[in-house]
Amino acid sequence: MKIFSRLMLSFAVAGMFGITATAQEVVENNQADFDEFMDRSGNRYRSATGKPGPDYWQNEADYDIEATLDDQEHTITGKITLTYTNNSPEPLDFIWMHLEQNRFTEDSRGTLTTPIQGNRYNGDTDGGYTISNLEAKVRRSSSNEYLINDTRMQVFFEEPIPAKGGKATVSMNFKYKIPVEGMDRMGRLDVEDGTIYALAQWFPRAAVLDDVEGWNIEPYLGAGEFYLDYGDYDYKITAPASHIVVGSGTLQNPRQVLSSTVKDRWDHAAKSDSTVYLIKPEEVNDMSLRAKQEGTLTWHYKIENARDVAFGSSKAFIWDAARINLSDGKKALAQSAYPKESDGEGAWSRSTEYSKASIEYYSERWFEYPYGGAVNVAAHIGGMEYPGLNFCSWQSEGASLWGVTDHEFGHNWFPMIVGSNERRYAWMDEGFNTFINHYSTLEFNDGEYPSRLNQTRNMTGWFNSEQREGIDTYPDVTNLRNLGMTAYYKPAIGLLLMREYILGEERFDNAFKSYIETWAYKHPQPADFFNHMENVAGENLSWFFKGWFYGTGNIDIALTGVQEYQGNYVVSLANRGEIPMPVLMVITYEDNSSEEIKLPVEIWQRGDTWNYLHRTDKTVKSIELDPDKLLPDVNFSNDAWPQPFYRN
Incomplete structure (x- = not known):
C-alpha cells in the first residue's frame, strides 16, 4: 500500500505540472551529456585510474x-x-x-x-x-x-x-x-x-x-x-663584478662572489623569519660591498630535478632575503632583487614577505617546495615564472604585487612540479595555479587582499559573450581578449566548483593532493587529470569535464515554480543551460528558520525539468538556489522564489 501511494503521488505531481507519460511514448533523456567524451581508457603507459602505468617512461635532460x-x-x-x-x-x-x-x-x-x-x-x-x-x-x-x-x-x-x-x-x-x-x-x-x-x-x-x-x-x-x-642543472654565469646575479637553484660559491659583509647578512637572513637586507637601498652603488671592484665574477648555481633555469643580473639591485620554513626542519631562502624605483613599504620592500608566505602556504597545503631558493626579480615583465625564480613588474605594488608574486610562485607547483604541457594545455598550469592562488590569498594576513574567485557572477558577461572560446583552445590561437578566461579564470572556477559545490572539500582535497603527488616531476595529460580526480574522489564527473573544459556551454539552473500539494511543497526546476549541475537550495520558512537541500546532478539525466517534493509541516516563505553564489549562472534572475528575490 505504501508503494502504491508513492506511485499515485508521482502521477499526481506529474499531472499537476503538465507532464504526461504513456506506454507508447518514447521520452528523450540527457544521457549523452553524461557519457564519456574522450578516450580515457588505460594502457601500459597511463592507467585508467589516472596514474602512470607499469611501462610509463620519460626522458631526462641534464x-x-x-x-x-x-x-x-x-x-x-x-x-x-x-x-x-x-x-x-x-x-x-x-x-x-x-x-x-x-x-x-x-x-x-x-x-x-x-x-x-x-x-x-x-x-x-x-x-x-x-x-x-x-x-x-x-x-x-x-x-x-x-x-x-x-x-x-x-x-x-x-x-x-x-x-x-x-x-x-x-x-x-x-x-x-x-x-x-x-x-x-x-x-x-x-x-x-x-x-x-x-x-x-x-x-x-x-x-x-x-x-x-x-x-x-x-x-x-x-x-x-x-x-x-626534468633534469639537473649546473650553470655558471660570468658577469661584471658590479652586478648581483640571482638565479634558479642554490648558490654554490657565496664566499667567492659575496663580500664578507654581504656574506654575514646572507647567513643572518638564512636564519631570519623577517626580511634582511643584503644590499640596502643606500648601498646600491657602494662597490666596497662587492667581492671585487673591477673585472668580472662567476656566479655558480645548481638545481636538481627541474625543467628549466633562469637568472637576473644587474648592478642596480637592492637585494634582501629571509628564511622559508618547510617541513621536517628543511629550509630555503626567499630573495628579492629590485631597483630603487621599486622600493617602498607599499611596493617591493614587501616582496620577500610575500614570497615566503606563498611558498610556505603551498608547501603545507599541497606539496613541499623542492628547491633551495625562491627569487623574485623586478623587471619590465608583467609576470613570468621559472623554477625557483620569477620576473614580476618593477612597477607593481600592494595588492598587485602580492597577486603577481603569489601567482608566479604558485607556478612552481603547476607546471614546475606537475609537468604539464603549457604550450598545448595552458589551463593545466595557469588555471590550476589561479585556483590555488585563491586559497593562498584568503590565507595571507587573514585576507589582506581580495580574491577575484569570490566573485564568479561578476564574470557572467564573458560567459554570455558570443566571442567566448573554450578552455581547450590552444593558447597561441586564442583571442588574447579571451586568454585570461580560457587559461586562467574559467578552469580555476571549474576547480572551485568541484571543491566547494560538487564534491565537497574533503573529497576534492584528497583527489587533488593525490594528483599532485602522483604526477610530481612527470608529464600528465588532460585525461590523466580527469581519470585521477574521478577515481580518487569516487565520482563520475564526465558531465562536468565535458561541459566545462571542452565546450562553450553555460550554467543556467532555474526555479520555475513552487506549489503546495497535500500539505507539502512541489518545487519545479529546469536546466536551461548546456551544463547540468547538482541543485543546492536554501528553503526559508515563515518562522525564519531555514534548511539546505542538495539534489544530485543525476536528476538531469532524465530530462531538462524536475519536480522535487519537499515534505515539511512548516510554511515556506522563500527558496533560493545557490545561496553562496558560487555558480557563474548566466541568468540568476530565475534563481529564487518568490521573484524578484536578491541576496545581499
Missing part, C-alpha cells in the same frame, strides 16, 4: 652551462653540454631542441604571426642564435650534423641513442643579443643605476619526447609557454 653576460654589447655568450638519457622503448636517431631566442628575428613564425597593431607578445627582431662547434656523441661515435628551422633544432647522431636508458651528449657554443622587448617573458630594463637583465629561454633546450605525441615540437610563437623534461 645540463652543464657556462655563460658570459656582456653589459656593453648586451649579449650572452656561452657553452652547454647536454647529457640526454633516452628512457623510451625505441632508439633515437636524433633529438629535437628548442632555440627560442630565434623568435626575435624578422622572419620568425612568431614575428610573422603577430598582428600589425601588436599585442602582449611583441618582441625585438634583431636577435637570434649563433650556434657553433656542435658535437653530438653516442658512445664513441660523434656527429656535428644539425638542422635549424625557426625556433627548433634537430640534432642528428651517427649511431642511435639506445632505448631504455641509453645516453648521449650534445655540446655547442651559442651567442645572441639580449632583446629589450622579450615578449613579456624576458628582456632588459634601464633604470637610473643600471640595466636589469631578465634572462630566460637563454640556452638551447631539449624538447620533450613522450608516449602521447612523440616529439613535442610546436614552434615558440608567444602565448604558448613551455613543455620540458
Whole structure:
C-alpha cells in the first residue's frame, strides 16, 4: 500500500505540472551529456585510474652551462653540454631542441604571426642564435650534423641513442643579443643605476619526447609557454663584478662572489623569519660591498630535478632575503632583487614577505617546495615564472604585487612540479595555479587582499559573450581578449566548483593532493587529470569535464515554480543551460528558520525539468538556489522564489 501511494503521488505531481507519460511514448533523456567524451581508457603507459602505468617512461635532460653576460654589447655568450638519457622503448636517431631566442628575428613564425597593431607578445627582431662547434656523441661515435628551422633544432647522431636508458651528449657554443622587448617573458630594463637583465629561454633546450605525441615540437610563437623534461642543472654565469646575479637553484660559491659583509647578512637572513637586507637601498652603488671592484665574477648555481633555469643580473639591485620554513626542519631562502624605483613599504620592500608566505602556504597545503631558493626579480615583465625564480613588474605594488608574486610562485607547483604541457594545455598550469592562488590569498594576513574567485557572477558577461572560446583552445590561437578566461579564470572556477559545490572539500582535497603527488616531476595529460580526480574522489564527473573544459556551454539552473500539494511543497526546476549541475537550495520558512537541500546532478539525466517534493509541516516563505553564489549562472534572475528575490 505504501508503494502504491508513492506511485499515485508521482502521477499526481506529474499531472499537476503538465507532464504526461504513456506506454507508447518514447521520452528523450540527457544521457549523452553524461557519457564519456574522450578516450580515457588505460594502457601500459597511463592507467585508467589516472596514474602512470607499469611501462610509463620519460626522458631526462641534464645540463652543464657556462655563460658570459656582456653589459656593453648586451649579449650572452656561452657553452652547454647536454647529457640526454633516452628512457623510451625505441632508439633515437636524433633529438629535437628548442632555440627560442630565434623568435626575435624578422622572419620568425612568431614575428610573422603577430598582428600589425601588436599585442602582449611583441618582441625585438634583431636577435637570434649563433650556434657553433656542435658535437653530438653516442658512445664513441660523434656527429656535428644539425638542422635549424625557426625556433627548433634537430640534432642528428651517427649511431642511435639506445632505448631504455641509453645516453648521449650534445655540446655547442651559442651567442645572441639580449632583446629589450622579450615578449613579456624576458628582456632588459634601464633604470637610473643600471640595466636589469631578465634572462630566460637563454640556452638551447631539449624538447620533450613522450608516449602521447612523440616529439613535442610546436614552434615558440608567444602565448604558448613551455613543455620540458626534468633534469639537473649546473650553470655558471660570468658577469661584471658590479652586478648581483640571482638565479634558479642554490648558490654554490657565496664566499667567492659575496663580500664578507654581504656574506654575514646572507647567513643572518638564512636564519631570519623577517626580511634582511643584503644590499640596502643606500648601498646600491657602494662597490666596497662587492667581492671585487673591477673585472668580472662567476656566479655558480645548481638545481636538481627541474625543467628549466633562469637568472637576473644587474648592478642596480637592492637585494634582501629571509628564511622559508618547510617541513621536517628543511629550509630555503626567499630573495628579492629590485631597483630603487621599486622600493617602498607599499611596493617591493614587501616582496620577500610575500614570497615566503606563498611558498610556505603551498608547501603545507599541497606539496613541499623542492628547491633551495625562491627569487623574485623586478623587471619590465608583467609576470613570468621559472623554477625557483620569477620576473614580476618593477612597477607593481600592494595588492598587485602580492597577486603577481603569489601567482608566479604558485607556478612552481603547476607546471614546475606537475609537468604539464603549457604550450598545448595552458589551463593545466595557469588555471590550476589561479585556483590555488585563491586559497593562498584568503590565507595571507587573514585576507589582506581580495580574491577575484569570490566573485564568479561578476564574470557572467564573458560567459554570455558570443566571442567566448573554450578552455581547450590552444593558447597561441586564442583571442588574447579571451586568454585570461580560457587559461586562467574559467578552469580555476571549474576547480572551485568541484571543491566547494560538487564534491565537497574533503573529497576534492584528497583527489587533488593525490594528483599532485602522483604526477610530481612527470608529464600528465588532460585525461590523466580527469581519470585521477574521478577515481580518487569516487565520482563520475564526465558531465562536468565535458561541459566545462571542452565546450562553450553555460550554467543556467532555474526555479520555475513552487506549489503546495497535500500539505507539502512541489518545487519545479529546469536546466536551461548546456551544463547540468547538482541543485543546492536554501528553503526559508515563515518562522525564519531555514534548511539546505542538495539534489544530485543525476536528476538531469532524465530530462531538462524536475519536480522535487519537499515534505515539511512548516510554511515556506522563500527558496533560493545557490545561496553562496558560487555558480557563474548566466541568468540568476530565475534563481529564487518568490521573484524578484536578491541576496545581499
